[in-house]
Amino acid sequence: MDEIDIESAINDVDIDNDEEVQLSLPEIIQLMEENWLNEKFSPEVLPNRMDIVELLLDQITTLENNLKKLSNADFKKGLYQMEVDRIRFLISSYLRKRLEKIETYSTVILEQEKSRVQQGSETYLSQNELEFAQEYDQSIREHFESIMRFCPGITETQLINPNLHTMVFLKSKEDIEGIVIDDGNDENDLIDLNKGSQVLISYKSVNNFVKSGNVHLI
């Protein structure tokens, strides 16, 4: 597919590069795929990449508008349509996965987001996800309150936390030294990862590297 100029769109997007970047559509799609897999396999919700999602959605709209101009008999139309469908699947699957986690861990996630705001660090949820999470969390709480109304004075709820010890497969994108292996005991065994190496490891040992993009889950 053609190299596309997304300079204007990329201005407020941070892709770990201080110079102005031009990413081709295939490169953006690859970035989306990586983040989709990370989200799919990590037990906790990751920092959102709505920047990529929005870029791609714009691309889809443009592509679809162009497709309308092509005649139905043009075989290229089919190929482009397929590509559009594939991108749309990628995006919706990514957002669905996030929503699933947001619902399951809503209370915990909202607390974490609050403290991120207080510390002035970047929030993980997008504004829209945050609103959804708040509405969802409140609707569950109200439902429970309504059930327990018969007996005031009892407050019993426990939070659902993601299991950060979940084992994940990962591929390293860089050489990383001294990852502390979390294996439930106090001994701190270390391992080094070479670029391109693949390992099975507890998510907790590597969550920071997943978030920073040094490794990705497979």
Added chain:
Amino acid sequence: MLSTTSYQPNYFSIDDILATQERTPCKFLQNAPRMGKLNPSTDEKDLKAGTELELPLWLVLDASAGRQMIVAPELPKIYREAYREILKADATAVDLHKFNLYFYELGSYVKYFDRREDVHNILLHTFITRFRFIMDLANNADSDPTVQNRLDMLERRLFKSGHIARTKLNTWLLDSGAPLKAANMVTNHRKRKRVDDDLFA
């Protein structure tokens, strides 16, 4: 629903609630006034210290927690020496379902009742030994479906997801694509409706 995360019992987990409903032997260390009804073999109003009973695990866990223990918990018999020997001899030959439906989950609670690590070790041994056997089962679609009945709930879940993965791989290898399907709930709803319609036709 969250198939990619490891299993971890949470407050709302149905399996965890059912596992903690299993009965566990324990001995009362103190008198418990008005609690005679916990003991079905007597009409006395109070429960005397020294009484030995089988109570649901959730109660035994709560009553034995902290510095002031109300009851002293004991190992359910399936985790005791005699049964451990059976598992050590050949874990794959055992009908774990008959031992307990929640063999591993119950085990990971009661293993703390035994100060040595015997229960911990036998849980690990049993799981590791049977894991390969379950993988084989899941990979062979034609294997006898009744063998499933000998698995505990955790193993069944493993078997099921292994089996689904295998079928998916086969479809992908053969047809390079699975057909689009109606949502599970919609299908079930249909089926049920058909039965209802038949009944009331």
Added chain:
Amino acid sequence: MFAEKACNLIKELSRCEEVLPPYHTELVKEVCTEIKQLHEQNKEDGAIVANESSIAGYANALYPTLRIGSSAVKRNVRCLLAYHYNRLKTLRTMRWEFGSILPQDIKTNLSSDEIEWFTKYSRSFAKYMTSIGENGLNLCLDLRPPKSLYIEVKCLMDYGKFELSDGTILLLKKDSRHYLPRSECEELITQGVFQHIV
């Protein structure tokens, strides 16, 4: 035994996977009654323990009874909330699979609180979907990666008129077969109107 009824609520759910059994109003009420009675008794016992104890609460004769009583309340509440929570989880999946309108016979199995929750959830979810990108994105579609553009489907019921995105109108009759763009029929397949023929 304490909390036996509460556990029966959970057993009811565990027996039906992916199908929502009728809301068991009676049993829920009975569980609530048990909780209330236990809670009142615990309050009484607690007051006695607090008043009588000269040294420390746990030296009191009623202390074991109180511990067991409060454990029983805790257990009951856990089962009661888990029953409702897991029902909501199923309802949530129904929103994704059936859409915003539930079949009548499913609706009759819900409590009025549950119907209210479903409406709320449905609204939040729809609002979220419209907020994605410029034109919104229907997350109930594109459930699987696309393999082919056109697929053959069989219609399983007399559905009536169906308009394609290019304006063509099809009359969908039971057992009629169609060759359509995948993206156009995915929703009807999910809802069980079409069957995908391979």
